[in-house]
Amino acid sequence: MWPLHALRYVIEGKRRSIGRRRMQMEWPSYLDEYEKLVIRMTTPRVMIDNAGCANATRVMIDSARKHGILLEVVQVLTDLNLSIKKAYISCDGRWFMDVFHVTDLNGNKLTDESVINYIQQSLGTIHFEGSKCFDGLTALELTGTDRLGLLSEVFAVLADLQCNVVESKVWTHNGRIASLIYVKDCDSGSPIEDSQKIDRIEGRLRNVLKGDNDIRSAKTSVSMAVTHTERRLHQMMFADRDYERKPIIRTSGDSPLVAVQNCLERGYSVVNIQCKDRTKLLFDVVCTLTDMEYVVFHATVNTTGDRASLEFFIRHTDGTPISSEAEKQRVILCLQAAIERRASEGVRLELDTADRRGLLADVTRTFRENGLNVTRAEISTVDDTALNVFYVTDASGNTSVDPKMIESVRERIGMSRLKVKALPMICHQKAERDDEFAVGTGGAMLLSLGSLVKRNLYNLGLIKSYS
Secondary structure, three states: OOOHHHHHHHHHHHHHHHHHHHHHOOOOOOOOHHHHHHHHHHOOEEEEEOOOOOOOEEEEEEEEOOOOHHHHHHHHHHOOOOEEEEEEEEOOOOEEEEEEEEEOOOOOOOOOHHHHHHHHHHHHOHHHOOOOOOOOOEEEEEEEEOOOOHHHHHHHHHHHOOEEEEEEEEEEEOOEEEEEEEEEEOOOOOOOOOHHHHHHHHHHHHHHHHOOOOOOOOEEEEEOOOOOHHHHHHHHHHHOOHHHOOOOOOOOOOOOEEEEEEEOOOOEEEEEEEEEOOOOHHHHHHHHHHHOOEEEEEEEEEEEOOEEEEEEEEEEOOOOOOOOHHHHHHHHHHHHHHHHHOOOOOEEEEEEEEOOOOHHHHHHHHHHHOOEEEEEEEEEEEOOEEEEEEEEEEOOOOOOOOHHHHHHHHHHHOOOOEEEEOOOOOOOOOOOHHHOOOOOOOOOOOOOHHHHHHHHHHHOOOOOOOO
């Protein structure tokens, strides 16, 4: 987890962004009173309750339904690294009602008023939300075949071209790599807008990604659209069809189980997922379903110990269920890939040091020279301080890295700057009896739709019982 000052920095920045949006939401002169009333009626209502559940904070939202609103809600919660213990989702008809039971990563209720206020403000303005703003930066998108040392070559090229990396996320899956890198000019501190320089950056990075055997699929581009970074990474890997490729090495036998069945009498397809619980799991699943043009009408999420069970009642955006066996298999493969992309495998290394020109090129070159391969990376800069997280394996992809290799790297980079951290664990508590609900195992049992809706109403406090 990031230091408290870094989290507060992020929250303060987002709160100022919300304030600017509210200022921009002054009623335009052309709106009549009826149109203003419609906007007020469709503004989400948010309630945050710390009294109704013994070991989690309940976040309740109801709003007019629109395509993608579930993803936007989950995105707000997961961007704060909150753990979603349970969720009851219902957005049939024209209304959207959700209940989320959340904690911090230590399993505690939310007590920080700044975090609670930020959640209320963000969810309350969700219809007017934009993605995280990267004004003053140029966004580079890269996809290609992963290999040992590739990231060090990418950062070396950027350093040579006088590009300062301010923020970046890197994912690898099934031998493929996708990265979003936000840069600015080293000398001026401005975004890179010169078309000739952009062409040079794209050309050199494309040559690095091609290597000796990736002539066709290596891609580089400058992104102009504003999209949530992690959602964009899912889209990039989906477009790269990583879900169709076989893993080079299977580092864990704990693969997610996904099953899809049709509930024809109700006109839904039912997706059931059983997998290991982790942060941002729900975001990754909902993001993939949304970008595949499916609408989630009802869903339940439950965690027990370190396991998660998720069930979704979905249709296409045109209102029809999944229609073929081939489509079912594609949904299964895509959801498995979405869950695996963020799975944290390897040794977690955290770099906390003063930012400087060429820092990332030097650090990742040291990894390569010591036989460490970066499987995932999160790069950020806060107040001229580099806060970077790397997940590394050995050159063969084994997660059990020789401690001598790690210590050698730390000695070269700085023992106080580069630290080995345990993989972040979610604190799991025993579920309250009143909160327990049954789900099918591997999709073998379909929940009654009527029972599901009643349960959602029960958890919203609108009925006394759903038995």
